[in-house]
Amino acid sequence: MTSIKKLYPGLIFRKLASLQLAIGLLFVIGILISIGTIIEQDQSLLFYQENYPETAPLFNFLDWKLITSLNLNKLYTTSWFLIILFFFASSLLSCTFTTQLPALKKFRLWKFTSTVPQLKKLPIKDRLGRNLTNIAMYNLHGNNFHIFRQSKKNYAYTGLLGRIGPIIVHFSILLLLVGTSWGSLTGYTVQELVPRGEVFHLQNLIKTGPLSHISQQFSLRVNDFWITYTDDKKTNQFYSDISALDPQGSESRRKTVFVNEPFNYGGLTIYQTDWSILGLKIQYNDNPIVQIPLKKITGSGKTFWLGLLEINDKNVDKLTVLVNDLTGSVYVYNVQGQLIQNADIGDKVSLKNNTTLQVHEFITTTGLQIKQDPGIKIIYTSFFLLMFSIYLSFLSYSQIWGIEKRDDFFLAGKANRAVLAFQEDFKNFLRQTK
Numbered sequence: 001m002t003s004i005k006k007l008y009p010g011l012i013f014r015k016l017a018s019l020q021l022a023i024g025l026l027f028v029i030g031i032l033i034s035i036g037t038i039i040e041q042d043q044s045l046l047f048y049q050e051n052y053p054e055t056a057p058l059f060n061f062l063d064w065k066l067i068t069s070l071n072l073n074k075l076y077t078t079s080w081f082l083i084i085l086f087f088f089a090s091s092l093l094s095c096t097f098t099t100q101l102p103a104l105k106k107f108r109l110w111k112f113t114s115t116v117p118q119l120k121k122l123p124i125k126d127r128l129g130r131n132l133t134n135i136a137m138y139n140l141h142g143n144n145f146h147i148f149r150q151s152k153k154n155y156a157y158t159g160l161l162g163r164i165g166p167i168i169v170h171f172s173i174l175l176l177l178v179g180t181s182w183g184s185l186t187g188y189t190v191q192e193l194v195p196r197g198e199v200f201h202l203q204n205l206i207k208t209g210p211l212s213h214i215s216q217q218f219s220l221r222v223n224d225f226w227i228t229y230t231d232d233k234k235t236n237q238f239y240s241d242i243s244a245l246d247p248q249g250s251e252s253r254r255k256t257v258f259v260n261e262p263f264n265y266g267g268l269t270i271y272q273t274d275w276s277i278l279g280l281k282i283q284y285n286d287n288p289i290v291q292i293p294l295k296k297i298t299g300s301g302k303t304f305w306l307g308l309l310e311i312n313d314k315n316v317d318k319l320t321v322l323v324n325d326l327t328g329s330v331y332v333y334n335v336q337g338q339l340i341q342n343a344d345i346g347d348k349v350s351l352k353n354n355t356t357l358q359v360h361e362f363i364t365t366t367g368l369q370i371k372q373d374p375g376i377k378i379i380y381t382s383f384f385l386l387m388f389s390i391y392l393s394f395l396s397y398s399q400i401w402g403i404e405k406r407d408d409f410f411l412a413g414k415a416n417r418a419v420l421a422f423q424e425d426f427k428n429f430l431r432q433t434k
Contacts, residue, residue, distance in 0.1 A: 016087075016094035025088040032084070036075040039067060042207045048073060076184045077209055089177050092170045100167045112153040113401045116410050122401075123419070124426050125412035128433060133402070133409045136433045140400065143429060154402035162395035162416070169389045175382035183375030188212040190370040195278055195363060196225045199245065202370060212372070218266065219245045223254075225275065225366040227326045235325070238275050240366040257368075267372055274367025277305045277323055280330065281360040284311050289360055294323060309357075319357070330359045398422050 400413035415422035
């Protein structure tokens with residue numbers, strides 16, 4: 001019974017360490033990732049009903065019902081996808097502990113060869129005088145070889161780090177699987193459109209993992225927002241001055257973000273993504289300043305904002321204001337659609353009956369995308385290990401055997417890569433010894 005208990009876990013590990021199983025799982029994962037790339041992820045049910053209708057299914061079978069029933073719309077967080085990743089990770093671990101680590105231990109052991117004919121089968125060989133044996137071993141030691149001697153048999157190796165590369169590759173893939181899975185389960189994405197000067201919490205979730213937690217122990221404030229333009233009045237860059245506030249409302253950090261320059265705070269990454277204009281602050285004669293809302297209109301590749309101004313004065317018609325951008329220009333039209341004046345911020349627009357209208361400022365909003373991905377550091381670590389393992393893979397594992405016979409000292413060696421370089425090193429070693 002005891003032997004069966006010992007054999008059973010070992011058998012499971014050997015089955016999991018099968019190369020065919022690992023390749024098969026990797027092939028399945030690749031297909032599933034391809035499906036996740038084709039089918040948009042984490043969209044609304046209405047989106048899938050419109051884009052994958054039953055009347056015209058993708059590939060003649062993939063409609064919105066099949067997509068949602070199999071959770072292909074949330075592929076990377078489904079339990080069956082995570083189970084496949086778990087089995088793939090188990091296969092890599094089993095291969096590492098049952099094959100690679102024991103092989104590495106084996107490479108560290110001495111492998112003496114007792115007969116000269118065995119040495120002659122090796123690709124690189126030569127013969128020295130037996131009186132040069134100690135000098136040869138000393139020179140090999142000086143060339144970073146590990147030396148083992150037993151009676152008349154000699155063995156040396158170098159470059160054991162080159163054998164560690166595949167093990168590090170396995171661990172880097174494991175870290176990548178852990179990081180991506182943990183990020184998809186616990187991460188989230190928030191999209192906010194915030195007016196300038198407003199304080200806000202994270203509310204408008206567009207993507208969330210089943211284990212994610214959205215903290216409300218802090219808030220963010222948009223201190224300012226502005227856009228820079230090129231000489232031909234094309235948008236150059238837009239900026240948001242953002243402050244992170246603690247629960248007491250005190251500023252803990254502050255940064256100006258723009259496209260490709262996010263704000264990292266408390267595990268969050270805040271990106272500048274969009275902007276818009278909510279309204280205008282306008283003053284009629286000496287009356288108090290009022291705000292009028294603007295509606296964003298997009299069409300034919302152009303975007304502008306339109307608003308209607310109703311003044312409580314019988315002598316003044318309704319006015320329409322149009323804004324193209326934040327350069328400061330405001331176009332004022334009458335009810336007949338005729339342009340009254342193109343005014344800049346601060347200018348006064350002359351209306352009939354000696355009345356004036358002054359545009360004070362824009363009411364702008366900034367579009368921010370806030371993401372939390374707890375697995376990103378693990379993913380970066382896996383990439384670093386993968387690059388390091390690539391460097392190690394270029395290191396050659398070289399072995400040299402020697403046998404002392406009467407007046408001769410027979411030497412032979414081999415390398416698993418960079419054979420020509422090893423041949424040259426072997427020749428240099430012989431020159432040093434002779």
